[in-house]
Amino acid sequence: AQTVTQSQPEMSVQEAETVTLSCTYDTSESDYYLFWYKQPPSRQMILVIRQEAYKQQNATENRFSVNFQKAAKSFSLKISDSQLGDAAMYFCAYRSARSNFGNEKLTFGTGTRLTIIP
Amino acid sequence: DTGVSQNPRHKITKRGQNVTFRCDPISEHNRLYWYRQTLGQGPEFLTYFQNEAQLEKSRLLSDRFSAERPKGSFSTLEIQRTEQGDSAMYLCASSFGRLYEQYFGPGTRLTVT
Numbered sequence: 001a002q003t004v005t006q007s008q009p010e011m012s013v014q015e016a017e018t019v020t021l022s023c024t025y026d027t028s029e030s031d032y033y034l035f036w037y038k039q040p041p042s043r044q045m046i047l048v049i050r051q052e053a054y055k056q057q058n059a060t061e062n063r064f065s066v067n068f069q070k071a072a073k074s075f076s077l078k079i080s081d082s083q084l085g086d087a088a089m090y091f092c093a094y095r096s097a098r099s100n101f102g103n104e105k106l107t108f109g110t111g112t113r114l115t116i117i118p
Numbered sequence: 119d120t121g122v123s124q125n126p127r128h129k130i131t132k133r134g135q136n137v138t139f140r141c142d143p144i145s146e147h148n149r150l151y152w153y154r155q156t157l158g159q160g161p162e163f164l165t166y167f168q169n170e171a172q173l174e175k176s177r178l179l180s181d182r183f184s185a186e187r188p189k190g191s192f193s194t195l196e197i198q199r200t201e202q203g204d205s206a207m208y209l210c211a212s213s214f215g216r217l218y219e220q221y222f223g224p225g226t227r228l229t230v231t
Contacts, residue, residue, distance in 0.1 A: 004160075037222075044122075045161075045209070045222040091160050104149065104216055105174065108160030 002027045002094050006109035013082045014117045020067075021077045021112045023092030031097040034068065035106070036077045040088040048090070051075065053097070079114075087116045120144075122223035124210050130229045131200055138196045139226045143212030150193050151220060152185055153209040154178065161209055167193060200230045 003026045013019035025034070036048040051059045051068050058066050063083075067076045079086055089111045096103035123142045131137050143150050148169050153161035164183070165175045169190035179185075182200075187193040197204055207227050211220040 044224045047219050050219070093160075104166060105151070105163035105176075106153075106161070106220060107163070110158070110160050 002029070002032075002096070002107050004092050004094050004107055004109040006092055006112050008112045009110070010113045010115070012115040012117055013079075015082055015084060017082055018078060018080045019082055019114065021079075021090050021092075021114070023075045023077070023109055025073050025075065025092070025094050027073070027094065027096075029096055029098065033095045033097060034066075034075045035093040035095070036064070036066070037091045037093060037108075038086075038088045039091065039111075040085075045091070049077065082116050084116050084118065087114060089113050122210055122212050122221050124208075124223040124226050126226060127224060128227050128229075130231065133200060133202060133230055135200055136196065136198045137200060137228065138194055139208055139210075139228075141193045141195070141210030141212075141223060143192070143210070144221055147212035147214050147221075148190065149213040149215065149218075149220075150187055151211040151213075152193070152195055153211065155207040155209055155225070156205075164195075197228075200228075202230045204228060205230045 005024045032053045034051045037045045038048045039045045049061045049064050063080045065078045091111045092109040093106040125140045151166040152164040155161040164179050165185050167187040170187050182198045185195045207225040209225045210223045213220045
């Protein structure tokens with residue numbers, strides 16, 4: 001079974017600064033997807049960024065980028081130019097890429113609560 | 119496209135009562151997923167549907183839990199004989215297909231007293 005670990009329960013960053021959230025995972029599979037989801041207070045979860053394991057290039061979405069280290073099974077999220085609206089719980093998630101039934105679920109970590117200091 | 123909706127948003131019930139939650143996915147999404155999120159934890163997978171077929175159920179889904187998706191549109195999640203340990207946020211998500219993003223609803227927060 002796959003597991004996802006987020007070792008930072010809380011992080012804080014000054015507005016406009018850069019912060020990195022850590023995530024490690026364990027799997028015996030070679031093909032999979034990794035995600036970062038954002039859950040603002042009392043609002044629904046939204047996808048921030050996605051990485052396919054077969055791609056060597058790190059994914060980037062505007063101010064959000066990842067550092068994907070497949071051998072180390074590490075998948076960190078970097079948020080540049082932090083804004084007040086970035087304050088949320090951030091969840092790292094894993095999904096198998098195998099095509100047979102039963103491999104569509106997301107496996108989440110326990111989350112990191114990010115606070116933005118004005 | 120109004121997003122995934124869930125009703126009710128909050129439910130308080132007494133131990134032993136039955137509760138039912140509803141999820142309306144984004145139209146044309148054939149996949150529908152249920153997750154449970156307890157305080158301080160990430161969401162945990164419960165079950166998912168492709169159209170009306172329930173394709174996987176987690177071991178978390180005890181025999182007190184049942185989910186349906188008649189006609190492949192909305193889905194219901196029923197919990198019978200609720201226990202205090204069932205108190206959690208129940209999240210629904212939908213996607214257009216296996217490789218597509220899962221879009222989450224706002225959740226139903228269940229409190230069992």
